[in-house]
Amino acid sequence: MAPTRWPLPLLLFFLLSGAATATEDASPSNPPPSPTPWPERFHAVLFTNLTNYSSASTGPPLRITDLYYDWPRRRNLNLVRHQLSADPLYDVEWDNGTSFYFDSSTCRVQRFPVGVLPPWWLSGGGAEYVGREVTGGIECHVWGKAGFIVYYEEAATGRPVRWNFIDVTGIQQFVMSFEPGVALEDAQWQAPAHCFPDDGSEEDGNDQGKSNDDVASSSKEEVGVVMLEAASRVLRKLAGAAAAS
Numbered sequence: 001m002a003p004t005r006w007p008l009p010l011l012l013f014f015l016l017s018g019a020a021t022a023t024e025d026a027s028p029s030n031p032p033p034s035p036t037p038w039p040e041r042f043h044a045v046l047f048t049n050l051t052n053y054s055s056a057s058t059g060p061p062l063r064i065t066d067l068y069y070d071w072p073r074r075r076n077l078n079l080v081r082h083q084l085s086a087d088p089l090y091d092v093e094w095d096n097g098t099s100f101y102f103d104s105s106t107c108r109v110q111r112f113p114v115g116v117l118p119p120w121w122l123s124g125g126g127a128e129y130v131g132r133e134v135t136g137g138i139e140c141h142v143w144g145k146a147g148f149i150v151y152y153e154e155a156a157t158g159r160p161v162r163w164n165f166i167d168v169t170g171i172q173q174f175v176m177s178f179e180p181g182v183a184l185e186d187a188q189w190q191a192p193a194h195c196f197p198d199d200g201s202e203e204d205g206n207d208q209g210k211s212n213d214d215v216a217s218s219s220k221e222e223v224g225v226v227m228l229e230a231a232s233r234v235l236r237k238l239a240g241a242a243a244a245s
Contacts, residue, residue, distance in 0.1 A: 001156065012018060012185055013209065024182075032129035033129065033141050034123055034127075035122040035123040035127055035141075035143055035151065035153060036123065036153060036158030036159075037119040037120045037122075037123045038069065038071075038117075038119040038120075038121075039119065039162075039180035039181060040068050040070075040071040040072055041069060041070050041071065041072065041180070041181055041182065042067075042127040042133075042158070042178065042179060042180045042181065042182060043066065043067065043068050043069075043177075043178075043179045043182035043184070044066075044067045044069075044175055044179070045064065045065070045066055045067075045078055045177045045178065046064070046065040046173055046174065046175055046176065047063075047064055047065075047173070047174045047176050048062075048063050048065065048171070048174075049134075049172075049174075049176050050062070050063075056189045059080075059082060059089075060085070061081055061083075062081040062082065062083040063080055063081060063082050063083070064080075064081045064143060064176075065078050065079065065080050065081070066078070066079040066081075066185045067079075067183070068183070068184040068185060068188075069117075070184070071116070071118065071119055072245065074094065074095030074115065075092070075093065075094050075095065075116060075189060076092075076093040076116045076117070077090065077091070077093070077184060077188070077189060078090075078091040078093075079091075084130070085094050086107050087103045087104050087105075088103065089101065089103050090102050090103065091100075092189055092191060093115070094116070095115030095116045096115060097111050097112045097113060097114065097115050098110075098111050098112075099111075099112065100191040100195055102192060102194070102195055105194070106194075107191065107194050107195035109191075109195060110216075122143065122145060122151060126145055126146060126150070127143040127144070127145045128143060128144050128145070128233055129141070129142075130142040130143060130144055130150070131142055132155060133152070135161060135162060136153055136162075136174070138152075138154055138160070138161050139154070139155045139156065140153055140154055140155055140161050141155050144166075144184055147166060148165065148167065149163055149164065149165055149166065150163065150166060151163045151188055151221075154177040156178040159175070159178045160175050160178060161174070161175055162174045181191065196205050
């Protein structure tokens with residue numbers, strides 16, 4: 001069969017149309033969408049399956065996490081429920097870098113150089129737009145950041161849908177429900193007495209809320225300096241990468 005020969009004017013029209021479309025897509029007048037900042041307070045239910053990622057956690061592989069995020073008080077709580085376990089693990093994080101991991105009988109305290117993720121940890125810069133993708137039947141915008149995470153956001157609502165870690169674990173975490181504005185009562189944030197030995201350190205624990213009220217006055221720029229480190233630490237903990245979970 002002889003090759004199709006386009007009339008010169010028609011061929012020129014198609015070439016010019018293609019060039020115009022490419023220019024339009026790359027035009028500053030059509031910038032890629034920006035990630036939606038997190039609400040200052042929310043409750044989310046997260047599902048994580050670590051069955052195929054034994055190196056990612058020392059705990060049971062299937063887990064549901066109730067995440068309570070409270071930026072005005074600079075605190076974050078993960079209530080982790082392992083499969084068939086009647087004793088959930090609490091992971092209470094404060095912006096002064098202190099984290100309490102406890103259940104009904106055990107407790108461990110760790111201090112980190114960074115604190116709670118700010119709402120703009122992704123939208124504040126450094127995120128690269130990947131495009132649109134359907135995951136779980138949900139149309140999403142997708143961003144990558146700093147070579148450690150791929151973040152999916154529902155295109156229609158801006159709600160987080162899932163995030164994947166780009167490392168040897170390959171962990172994927174899924175947002176099952178998302179409730180902006182939901183707050184957890186203050187009593188649920190307090191670490192229990194068995195987190196404090198009889199050496200006077202309980203005073204530090206009682207001051208944890210005050211410390212975070214002081215931190216709440218920090219500027220957006222100050223928090224932004226460490227937010228990428230915080231994002232890496234907190235999101236990996238949500239996925240079960242912390243030894244405590």
